[in-house]
Amino acid sequence: MTRLPLAACAAALIAACLPAAVHAQPAPQPTVLVRAGDLFDSEVGRMVGPRDVLIRGSRVVEVGPDLPTPEGAAVIDLRGCSVIPGLIDGHTHLLLEQGFAEGLSAVAARDQGVQGDVVRSLAAAGRAREYLEAGFTSVRDLGNSGLFLDLMLEQGIRAGSVPGPRIYGSGPGLSPAGGQLEPQPTDPHHLVAGEYRVVNGVDDARAAVRDAIARGAEVIKIYAEATPQRTRLSVEEMAAIVAEARRHHIPVAAHATSDDSVREAVEAGVTSIEHAYQVSDDTLRLMAARGVFLVPTDVSLERALEITSAWPRRPPREEIEQHLGTNRDRLMRARRLGVRIAMGSDAYGPNPAGRGAAARGALDAYVESGLTPAEAL
Ligand SMILES: [Zn+2]
Numbered sequence: 001m002t003r004l005p006l007a008a009c010a011a012a013l014i015a016a017c018l019p020a021a022v023h024a025q026p027a028p029q030p031t032v033l034v035r036a037g038d039l040f041d042s043e044v045g046r047m048v049g050p051r052d053v054l055i056r057g058s059r060v061v062e063v064g065p066d067l068p069t070p071e072g073a074a075v076i077d078l079r080g081c082s083v084i085p086g087l088i089d090g091h092t093h094l095l096l097e098q099g100f101a102e103g104l105s106a107v108a109a110r111d112q113g114v115q116g117d118v119v120r121s122l123a124a125a126g127r128a129r130e131y132l133e134a135g136f137t138s139v140r141d142l143g144n145s146g147l148f149l150d151l152m153l154e155q156g157i158r159a160g161s162v163p164g165p166r167i168y169g170s171g172p173g174l175s176p177a178g179g180q181l182e183p184q185p186t187d188p189h190h191l192v193a194g195e196y197r198v199v200n201g202v203d204d205a206r207a208a209v210r211d212a213i214a215r216g217a218e219v220i221k222i223y224a225e226a227t228p229q230r231t232r233l234s235v236e237e238m239a240a241i242v243a244e245a246r247r248h249h250i251p252v253a254a255h256a257t258s259d260d261s262v263r264e265a266v267e268a269g270v271t272s273i274e275h276a277y278q279v280s281d282d283t284l285r286l287m288a289a290r291g292v293f294l295v296p297t298d299v300s301l302e303r304a305l306e307i308t309s310a311w312p313r314r315p316p317r318e319e320i321e322q323h324l325g326t327n328r329d330r331l332m333r334a335r336r337l338g339v340r341i342a343m344g345s346d347a348y349g350p351n352p353a354g355r356g357a358a359a360r361g362a363l364d365a366y367v368e369s370g371l372t373p374a375e376a377l
Contacts, residue, residue, distance in 0.1 A: 029057035031073040036083035086137025091344025094124040095145035108191040127355040128164025134356025142221040143173030170221035176231035202240040209244040224256040224265040238268035288338040297346030300364035328369035
């Protein structure tokens with residue numbers, strides 16, 4: 001007979017003696033009571049005064065004035081503060097940092113060829129933390145994340161290895177030939193394939209969606225057009241992507257800036273349009289009729305001045321205001337025509353205040369455009 005080491009015997013004995021129910025018992029959920037000085041209620045769209053928020057595990061279970069403190073609960077006293085629900089950034093790129101005048105080919109060469117996935121992921125983990133500290137509890141990470149590094153970061157956050165918001169990742173964006181890298185006759189290091197899933201035809205489009213979902217994608221990102229490339233996905237390819245994603249109950253977010261591309265993506269049935277800088281009223285009406293979200297990735301005046309301060313030739317303030325005016329006009333036209341709007345920052349530049357603070361600037365941009373602060377929240 002083989003003799004088990006003593007520790008193994010003890011472990012076997014304990015396992016044998018414990019009833020099955022003990023093994024199945026979940027760990028007790030931590031209970032937290034937040035005492036808020038002034039609470040924003042997103043359902044009524046305003047501040048509602050002092051409220052207590054009771055949280056068990058990861059769920060808010062009760063909100064009301066002067067709640068009793070449950071036994072063993074941790075109390076967070078924020079009576080001197082305003083409290084809002086966790087923010088959601090509908091469009092970000094935790095794995096991307098693009099400096100001024102740096103093309104996406106140069107960024108891809110640095111990320112893939114010089115620094116590699118480990119350095120890139122560590123930097124992304126830092127940005128995820130900045131997001132959380134700035135009040136964001138969820139983000140959609142939409143491509144430019146190498147080969148599924150967004151989903152790996154999500155795993156690390158979920159496992160508690162690094163702090164960060166809940167990430168809904170897409171993996172590499174589904175794009176026409178060339179991805180978003182500058183047109184070039186050769187790509188000897190396969191930089192395009194390291195950042196994008198190039199789609200060739202309807203069958204390939206469906207396969208690309210299934211591959212992303214199999215790896216854990218919770219949103220599909222597509223490039224209806226891929227400026228500075230001149231290539232575009234066909235309506236048939238986009239429709240196939242949408243059909244396949246719908247079968248799996250996964251939303252499709254389409255990068256589109258020109259009116260033609262926005263219209264084609266909406267006709268193909270996508271869930272949201274990202275950017276839509278040049279969208280016409282007619283196309284906005286179609287978006288409203290089909291319930292397609294607009295994600296206006298706009299920057300505030302303060303952020304625009306900050307970004308342009310690093311440029312070799314700083315544009316005059318009127319020029320910046322004029323540029324921002326186009327975005328503001330399209331946001332207010334969308335609101336007037338009844339388009340559903342979701343917040344998205346598209347923050348991918350360096351920011352001394354941190355990525356989360358930069359992302360919050362999109363809310364300032366919406367208020368500068370004419371939304372009320374409550375609408376922006
Ligand atoms: Zn983006």
